[in-house]
Amino acid sequence: MSLTAHLERGAVRMGTLTIGVGPVAVIGGPGADARWVSLRDHHGRVPAAAAVAAVRAEWAGPILVEPFSAGDLPEIAANADGVVIGAAWMQDFQLVRAVARLGLPVVVQRGPAATLEEWLAIADYCVAEGNDRVVLCESGSRTHLTGTTLDLALMRAAREKSGRPVLVDLGEDPALAAAAVAAGADGLLLTPGSTGQAVHAAQEAARIVGAVTRSETPGSVLAARGAIDRVDAALAVLLERRAELAGTIQRLKPVGGFAGRDMDRERRLVAEMARRAPTLGEVRLAPIMNAVIEAGLHLAEERKANGRP
Structure with a gap:
């Protein structure tokens, strides 16, 4: 179920x-x-x-x-x-x-x-x-x-x-x-x-x-927007948590940042996400996840440059 x-x-x-x-x-x-x-x-x-x-x-x-x-x-x-x-x-x-x-x-x-x-x-x-x-x-x-x-x-x-x-x-x-x-x-x-x-x-x-x-x-535009707002709130919490975990990986990897990207792993990630979100599929999910991953990498590099964990 x-x-x-x-x-x-x-x-x-x-x-x-x-x-x-x-x-x-x-x-x-x-x-x-x-x-x-x-x-x-x-x-x-x-x-x-x-x-x-x-x-x-x-x-x-x-x-x-x-x-x-x-x-x-x-x-x-x-x-x-x-x-x-x-x-x-x-x-x-x-x-x-x-x-x-x-x-x-x-x-x-x-x-x-x-x-x-x-x-x-x-x-x-x-x-x-x-x-x-x-x-x-x-x-x-x-x-x-x-x-x-x-x-x-x-x-x-x-x-x-x-x-x-x-x-x-x-x-x-x-x-x-x-x-x-x-x-x-x-x-x-x-x-x-x-x-x-x-x-x-x-x-x-x-x-x-x-x-x-x-x-x-939802049966109205207002109700639908309310439902989207709740989904977006959950997305924000999950994206924040993902960014923190990605930062931990960057500190643990021998080669971090953009140079250490594992593109094969990212493709597998998108394929697995598409299984859970078939309506979007890999073609639509790929640019979304690329933006999420790059945002996390930029954040990790900024923290490293500023001496922050």
């Missing part, structure tokens, strides 16, 4: 954000694609309307809300763009049914130790209430000793078996963002109070890894 192979699955729209097609979404703090509010964090002492209004004061995009109890649902229905069923509430079937009946998109976090079948069954409860707009969210388990342990294989299995979009709850730490995207996550969830720095790190992982692993079929 190629890196861009993917299962056709449903997409869920939350306000202006669509999860399941297009780029990987990041939901969390400042700068994210959507924000969310957990009323559980307030232990039910803050009305849903007030919690949403506090976020609306600084954010005009989609807002998701995790209820503390069924009493929060009328205000959530009137003010939010989606509902989060927290991991601890996943098996509160009465709450699940009440949430589904709101008609808003529903994010179902996997409860601690819940099996794949138990997790997917919650989506079926929502469907039974007439709401098929369900997104699954792998939340893993957290302890003060091990931190967060995510089951990305289970997340991938949930996506493949259900055909539904999937999120991964990263908590406050975006360190696993790249792994989550590589495993097939449609979105990344950070805690409501996550910093702008954490959001940026998650977005970078989503942009770079997603460009390599995720197929997109």
Whole structure:
């Protein structure tokens, strides 16, 4: 299976954000694609309307809300763009049914130790209430000793078996963002109070890894340009890394620079790249790679002339 192979699955729209097609979404703090509010964090002492209004004061995009109890649902229905069923509430079937009946998109976090079948069954409860707009969210388990342990294989299995979009709850730490995207996550969830720095790190992982692993079929010029921008971002990272590695080779070779070019190796490189990029083929790839290689050689010679490693 190629890196861009993917299962056709449903997409869920939350306000202006669509999860399941297009780029990987990041939901969390400042700068994210959507924000969310957990009323559980307030232990039910803050009305849903007030919690949403506090976020609306600084954010005009989609807002998701995790209820503390069924009493929060009328205000959530009137003010939010989606509902989060927290991991601890996943098996509160009465709450699940009440949430589904709101008609808003529903994010179902996997409860601690819940099996794949138990997790997917919650989506079926929502469907039974007439709401098929369900997104699954792998939340893993957290302890003060091990931190967060995510089951990305289970997340991938949930996506493949259900055909539904999937999120991964990263908590406050975006360190696993790249792994989550590589495993097939449609979105990344950070805690409501996550910093702008954490959001940026998650977005970078989503942009770079997603460009390599995720197929997109944009339907407009604007969307297509956005997809190209993400591919170009990944290209920039890879080109920078290639230049650094090429510089290492130049320092290790007995004859470096342009004089030490191995044209046979370069032809083999282009032929191998053409196998992965048959649409471009060797004829189009050859001048591209020649420019990349020469840029690296020029950089290595400039560094050597300036006494830089």
